[in-house]
Amino acid sequence: MSVPLAERIRPKTLDDIVGQTHLLGENKPLRRIIESGKIPNMIFYGPSGVGKTTVARMIANNANMTMHKLNGTSASIADIKQIVAETETLSGINGILLYLDEIQYLNKKQQQSLLEYIENGKITLIASTTENPYFYVYNAIISRSTVFEFKPLTSEEILPAIKRAFQLMADELGLKLRLENGVLEHIARGCGGDVRKSINTVELCILSADNDGEKLTVNLDNVKLLTQRSNMRYDRAGDEHYDILSALQKSIRGSDENAALHYAARLMEAGDIISLCRRLLVIASEDIGLAYPMAAVVTKSCVDSALQLGLPEARIPLAEAVVLLATAPKSNSAESAIDAALADVRNGDFGDYPRHLQNKHFDGEGAKVKGQHYLYPHDYPNHWVKQQYLPDKLVGRTYYQYGENKTEQMAKAYWEKIKK
Known part of the structure; x- marks a missing residue:
């Protein structure tokens, strides 16, 4: 069976590796560790095809260790124990290095089975993952390892x-x-x-x-x-999915329409307009909000059109929504207000409804005031009358702060005039 070119051309020295200069350049941390010959447990985090396996092999060769490779998609506890057993043989004299590719696919029990062996030094673990290890790797392994992030190459x-x-x-x-x-x-x-x-x-x-x-x-x-299609790093259920959506929202929030269009284009090219539509709907309320309430209406219309049209035509209404949201005035006052109210509710900081707001009431013998006495605002000038709405325990509590944009300031001025 012929060996693939990628294997035949695999670098033999650190200087042959392209990229990763932040780790492998002169006097950089990982290079110093490799050259020292004293290898700690490590986790290599980064996309596919950027040198994680190559560096692991060089580490084993430089330290004169026997390297075994397992893949998290197929490895079992029995496989791990079989490798550990070699530590008592001649092949384990200089140490055993276990390279565990795609460790995120091991379940918690399988990952825990490694702890005893990496703690007593029977094996040195180098694990690699394309997903954020702080989300997918067992904490006890993280705490016993050094994480190095490998970057995509230019x-x-x-x-x-x-x-x-x-x-x-x-x-x-x-x-x-x-x-x-x-x-x-x-x-x-x-x-x-x-x-x-x-x-x-x-x-x-x-x-x-x-x-x-x-x-x-x-x-x-x-x-x-x-090479018809660029190998975009994108996984609908992984870090790249959420990173692109995060970059999109932060670009819109920062009013950079060009960056926002770039990240939207990456989602479109990956064929994931569902995630793009959902995130645009969130942004319309979370980041534009009351500064331009019609943004939510326009965005919903663009999203509906996109879903009915499908790609490639869907790109047009979605681009309209992206540019509208990025160039619109911004306000998160509604989000901040509801989050503050939710914090009180979750902390148990609330009381009974004011008597006059209840749907039904009963005047017991202990009631000091008989009757509900609700004041109907539409019976008063400007459709407003002063009365208590918050529970007694929360009277005076303020959740909503008017934003500095024109729309909210106009509403503020109106109600200050009426309520005075």
Whole structure:
């Protein structure tokens, strides 16, 4: 069985690794740990294809440790115990390094089974995950490990790996190589920061290249067909999903319509207009609110249109909603008000309804005042009359603070005039 190009070209030294200079550059923390030869338990967190497995292998080689690899999707407690048993054999003389890929797929009991062995030093654990470890990894393992975050690579950082991959395949085939202008850059841009995907694309390009027996010609049109869709890091149930939605809302809240359109476009390109629609509806009330109440109405109309149209036409009303919300005046006064009221209710800070607000009342023998005595505001000038509405315990409590925008200030001025 032939070995994939991504495996054949895997870096052998730290200097061969592209990207991750914040961890592996000169005098950076992870590089110092690797060079020391004393390896702690670690968790590598980051997207696929950015070097987590490669670095784990280099750590094992540099420390002269025996490395075993398990995947969280298929590993069992028996698999872990079998590896631990090797610590008593010759292969475990210099230590056993367990590389556990996708640890987030292990259940709590399986993760707990590791604790005894990493505490007594029988194994050194390097776990990797594409999800936030603070959400998906058992706290006891987190507390016994150092977390290192691997970043997605820029297209400039990926270029050297792509060049090496093309040259290696050409050398293996014993042929000269001709690349049309833009081939390298297109692959680097189209693979979304994933080195493995870019290398796999190189292999496809070589296999489908024009071959005259002496020279391989890779043309740009063919490359575009092989990289039709950018490998956007997106998972509808994972961190990327919530990160993009968070970035969208914060961009709208910050009134940056261009950034908001960018994140909306990423959701559309992933085909996830449902999440986009839901978040826009929330933003209309949470971040624009009473500064422009019609924003909620317009956004609902745009969302309804988008869901009826479907992509690609849905992009138009959704873009309208994004731009409207980003450029609208902002107010979170309603959200702050209800959160303050909910805090009182949840803390048990409330009392009985005022007697005159009750739907029905009964005048018992102990009632000091007979009758309900509710004042009907519509019977009074300007449809307002002073009376108590809050429970006795909360009289004077203020939840809502008028925002500084024109709409809320007009309402404030109106009621200050009436209530005086």
